[in-house]
Amino acid sequence: MTSMTRILLAASALAMTSAMPAFAKTFVYCSEASPEGFDPAPYTAGSTFDASAHPIYNRLVEFKKGTTEIEPGLAESWEVSADGLEYTFKLRQGVKWHSNEKFTATRDFNADDVIFSFQRQASADHPWNQYISGISYEYYNSMEMPSLIKEIVKVDDYTVKFVLNRPEAPFLANIAMPFASITSAEYASVLEAAGTREDLNNMPIGTGPFTFVAYQKDSVVRFARNANYWGPAPMIENLVFAITPDAAVRLQKLKAGECHLMPFPAPADVEAIKADPNLKVEEQAGLNIGYLAYNTTMPPFDNPNVRKALNMAMNKQAIIDAVFQGAGQVAKNPIPPTMWSYNDAIVDDAYDPEAAKAMLEAEGVTDLSMKVWAMPVQRPYMPNARRTAELIQEDFAKVGVTVEIVSYEWGEYLDKSMEAGRDGAVILGWTGDNGDPDNFLSVLLSCASAQPGGANRAFWCNEEFSALVAQAKQTADVAERTRLYQEAQVIFKDQAPWATLDHSTQYVPMSNKVSGFVMSPLGDFTFDTVDIAE
Amino acid sequence: MIRFILSKLLYLVPTFIGITIIAFGFVRILPGDPVLLMAGERGISPERHAELSAQLGFDRPIWEQYFDFLGRLFQGDLGNSLVTKKPVLDEFLTLFPATVELGLVAILLATLIGVPVGVLAAIKRGSWFDQVSMTAALVGFSMPIFWWGLLLIIFFSGVLGWTPVSGRISLLYFFPDVTGFMLIDSLLSGQKGAFASALSHLILPSVVLATIPLAVIARQTRSAMLEVMGEDYVRSARAKGMSQARVVGVHALRNAMIPVITTIGLQIGVLMAGAILTESIFSWPGIGKWMIDSIARRDYPVVQSGLLLIAGLVMVVNLLVDLTYGLINPRIRHK
Numbered sequence: 001m002t003s004m005t006r007i008l009l010a011a012s013a014l015a016m017t018s019a020m021p022a023f024a025k026t027f028v029y030c031s032e033a034s035p036e037g038f039d040p041a042p043y044t045a046g047s048t049f050d051a052s053a054h055p056i057y058n059r060l061v062e063f064k065k066g067t068t069e070i071e072p073g074l075a076e077s078w079e080v081s082a083d084g085l086e087y088t089f090k091l092r093q094g095v096k097w098h099s100n101e102k103f104t105a106t107r108d109f110n111a112d113d114v115i116f117s118f119q120r121q122a123s124a125d126h127p128w129n130q131y132i133s134g135i136s137y138e139y140y141n142s143m144e145m146p147s148l149i150k151e152i153v154k155v156d157d158y159t160v161k162f163v164l165n166r167p168e169a170p171f172l173a174n175i176a177m178p179f180a181s182i183t184s185a186e187y188a189s190v191l192e193a194a195g196t197r198e199d200l201n202n203m204p205i206g207t208g209p210f211t212f213v214a215y216q217k218d219s220v221v222r223f224a225r226n227a228n229y230w231g232p233a234p235m236i237e238n239l240v241f242a243i244t245p246d247a248a249v250r251l252q253k254l255k256a257g258e259c260h261l262m263p264f265p266a267p268a269d270v271e272a273i274k275a276d277p278n279l280k281v282e283e284q285a286g287l288n289i290g291y292l293a294y295n296t297t298m299p300p301f302d303n304p305n306v307r308k309a310l311n312m313a314m315n316k317q318a319i320i321d322a323v324f325q326g327a328g329q330v331a332k333n334p335i336p337p338t339m340w341s342y343n344d345a346i347v348d349d350a351y352d353p354e355a356a357k358a359m360l361e362a363e364g365v366t367d368l369s370m371k372v373w374a375m376p377v378q379r380p381y382m383p384n385a386r387r388t389a390e391l392i393q394e395d396f397a398k399v400g401v402t403v404e405i406v407s408y409e410w411g412e413y414l415d416k417s418m419e420a421g422r423d424g425a426v427i428l429g430w431t432g433d434n435g436d437p438d439n440f441l442s443v444l445l446s447c448a449s450a451q452p453g454g455a456n457r458a459f460w461c462n463e464e465f466s467a468l469v470a471q472a473k474q475t476a477d478v479a480e481r482t483r484l485y486q487e488a489q490v491i492f493k494d495q496a497p498w499a500t501l502d503h504s505t506q507y508v509p510m511s512n513k514v515s516g517f518v519m520s521p522l523g524d525f526t527f528d529t530v531d532i533a534e
Numbered sequence: 535m536i537r538f539i540l541s542k543l544l545y546l547v548p549t550f551i552g553i554t555i556i557a558f559g560f561v562r563i564l565p566g567d568p569v570l571l572m573a574g575e576r577g578i579s580p581e582r583h584a585e586l587s588a589q590l591g592f593d594r595p596i597w598e599q600y601f602d603f604l605g606r607l608f609q610g611d612l613g614n615s616l617v618t619k620k621p622v623l624d625e626f627l628t629l630f631p632a633t634v635e636l637g638l639v640a641i642l643l644a645t646l647i648g649v650p651v652g653v654l655a656a657i658k659r660g661s662w663f664d665q666v667s668m669t670a671a672l673v674g675f676s677m678p679i680f681w682w683g684l685l686l687i688i689f690f691s692g693v694l695g696w697t698p699v700s701g702r703i704s705l706l707y708f709f710p711d712v713t714g715f716m717l718i719d720s721l722l723s724g725q726k727g728a729f730a731s732a733l734s735h736l737i738l739p740s741v742v743l744a745t746i747p748l749a750v751i752a753r754q755t756r757s758a759m760l761e762v763m764g765e766d767y768v769r770s771a772r773a774k775g776m777s778q779a780r781v782v783g784v785h786a787l788r789n790a791m792i793p794v795i796t797t798i799g800l801q802i803g804v805l806m807a808g809a810i811l812t813e814s815i816f817s818w819p820g821i822g823k824w825m826i827d828s829i830a831r832r833d834y835p836v837v838q839s840g841l842l843l844i845a846g847l848v849m850v851v852n853l854l855v856d857l858t859y860g861l862i863n864p865r866i867r868h869k
Contacts, residue, residue: 142578218823222708249700408565412566414577451579452579455576
């Protein structure tokens with residue numbers, strides 16, 4: 001082995017002298033997964049948006065960095081009609097499209113691009129709806145755009161009017177999401193003429209801070225600074241995504257200087273990363289919730305007192321300590337504390353096994369045995385569901401409730417947990433799409449979402465709660481919406497369809513040389529403001 | 535010889551049909567479907583689910599889908615990925631060279647080390663070298679690849695800083711794919727240091743991937759050598775006063791190589807299995823990692839056609855091994 005090894009090691013020593021790119025200001029991000037494509041509209045994965053919607057594209061309105069507030073993007077300003085049914089956007093002028101070997105724009109961004117970007121998703125008859133066969137627009141659909149948008153009118157080249165079928169308070173937040181990225185209608189017609197329509201997804205053209213350079217499948221994505229960017233130009237000249245799916249390997253790459261920043265460290269590694277003098281860690285409360293959803297249609301879980309008693313039997317702080325290793329906080333509401341309208345006046349059910357036991361007995365529940373479902377995968381809101389279920393099992397045993405832990409493969413888990421008559425309580429969670437409380441309360445807990453295919457895994461349908469949430473959705477005034485949502489949270493707490501478990505903390509480890517990175521509450525990774533010290 | 539080849543080829547037909555059924559059935563037996571996985575925690579209404587399933591053709595009877603798959607297959611159409619929407623064959627051809635490159639280096643490493651170690655262990659049977667190398671081979675054979683890969687990364691890349699952590703080449707180098715083989719393309723690019731960088735990135739993954747085949751080859755070589763060394767002709771050669779080197783090199787090794795070559799050939803399948811894990815650890819953009827990702831997403835067309843391509847490849851390699859076998863040993867082809 002020796003001579004062979006020696007040759008290889010000599011070669012490696014030679015290569016190591018140039019392990020890190022030497023050319024000017026190249027920022028390397030060790031991303032966690034390959035992008036599915038570069039057209040954000042047909043995809044749903046955050047890792048895809050990090051490589052497409054955020055560096056390459058813009059939207060009419062954008063989330064202000066580090067917040068879920070809306071700020072102007074490609075629309076400089078907008079007006080909402082008094083009835084909340086018409087949104088008129090004044091578009092930014094002089095915004096240049098990227099160019100590539102196949103395309104050089106002859107005109108700036110304008111209203112035609114906005115209409116193209118929405119219509120291709122809206123209408124099955126649109127020539128670009130199926131520009132790749134079998135494509136579908138899941139975000140556009142799941143944000144209820146088809147039933148919401150009545151029509152989109154071009155008032156003039158720089159004015160676009162969206163006419164809605166009903167007032168929708170979260171509308172602006174919805175169109176700040178990646179699926180609503182604006183693509184070039186002119187590029188589409190050039191590709192159409194060339195007969196290479198799929199290049200819209202392979203060789204993207206946008207207006208964003210970075211231009212697309214190349215993608216080597218499952219390996220590297222390269223971007224370059226957009227010299228003509230309409231906003232503040234990025235500090236770095238090259239942006240490289242080194243696709244590294246394994247968290248332990250990402251960390252090794254970060255330590256070795258092969259990348260500058262990584263997402264999703266293993267919770268157990270965070271302390272060691274903090275101790276490393278060459279690295280730093282930024283952290284932020286995640287816009288998420290982990291929960292245990294009872295089946296509120298099945299006895300004895302149809303009784304709110306039973307659910308409350310079980311919640312009181314659960315030592316949630318112990319779960320945060322053991323499973324999250326401190327990287328999270330106990331949840332008392334179904335929305336995270338960083339979200340507006342969070343009702344901090346609500347008091348969580350205190351951990352009190354004795355009282356819980358007495359309460360169960362008072363409700364005539366003895367010798368209860370139940371199933372707790374633990375999902376097989378790690379999610380941002382839940383690093384280890386199995387361990388969490390085991391802790392719940394121990395806690396419930398103390399009040400005389402026997403727990404059997406069940407698990408299924410992830411796809412099956414999502415499916416079976418929505419089956420009517422499901423046996424047992426399900427551990428699951430949610431990460432916000434757009435920072436609007438409706439995106440949690442309506443999607444996860446309304447009567448409508450308790451229907452088959454919805455996300456209400458407690459099958460909890462409380463008319464009063466649903467009415468409040470529906471009313472808030474149609475109310476423009478934020479103070480009034482806040483009041484409605486806070487009231488809804490009181491009902492939620494009183495009825496306890498879930499045990500609210502946690503809001504996890506998100507960590508982003510990076511090299512000490514990195515500055516200007518802003519964490520997004522929505523979990524996006526954007527690099528137009530980062531810089532690296534030489 | 536031609537009859538021998540034809541008879542071998544004839545065997546491939548039912549095997550291939552069998553593989554299409556397994557490849558098609560395997561991913562569908564797995565619970566969960568691609569539409570549900572795409573929807574995630576949000577869920578999807580039964581109507582929308584049916585709509586998307588119909589769009590993807592999953593609403594048709596399973597046998598109809600199978601014959602459709604088979605029909606397209608014979609026209610050379612392996613379908614499109616549900617996730618990336620790209621033709622499966624294009625993706626395969628993009629990623630395959632990376633796997634071949636890694637596999638070839640690994641099998642070369644395994645053979646160049648495994649055969650001499652096996653021979654030496656056989657000659658010095660019972661010595662400390664025999665004991666240590668065969669124990670090491672046993673450990674290597676039972677090595678959990680994921681753990682082993684990570685261990686090597688932490689030690690050689692993390693602690694010593696000798697090798698890069700992952701990837702195929704330093705990000706400093708950027709040149710278009712010509713052959714898809716990084717060692718060749720880096721030379722063609724003419725960029726200084728590119729080849730060395732590509733080579734350094736190959737060290738750890740190929741060592742990890744070579745571990746199990748190396749152990750198998752070393753053990754197989756040892757036992758084949760021991761068997762041959764006990765044969766009459768070896769004793770005669772010794773009796774004639776031939777040197778040890780000549781006895782081993784000319785008489786024993788050559789005859790011992792027949793089962794060893796078969797073993798090396800059979801390692802192709804083992805390599806493919808190992809590549810799945812090795813590629814995942816080292817972020818190696820090959821077909822192993824591609825298959826794992828696609829299985830997790832229930833990307834039916836990729837999994838079924840990918841399995842078929844890999845299985846077809848293993849079959850071809852095994853056929854070649856059989857044929858080589860026939861070349862080396864005439865008795866086999868006349869059987």
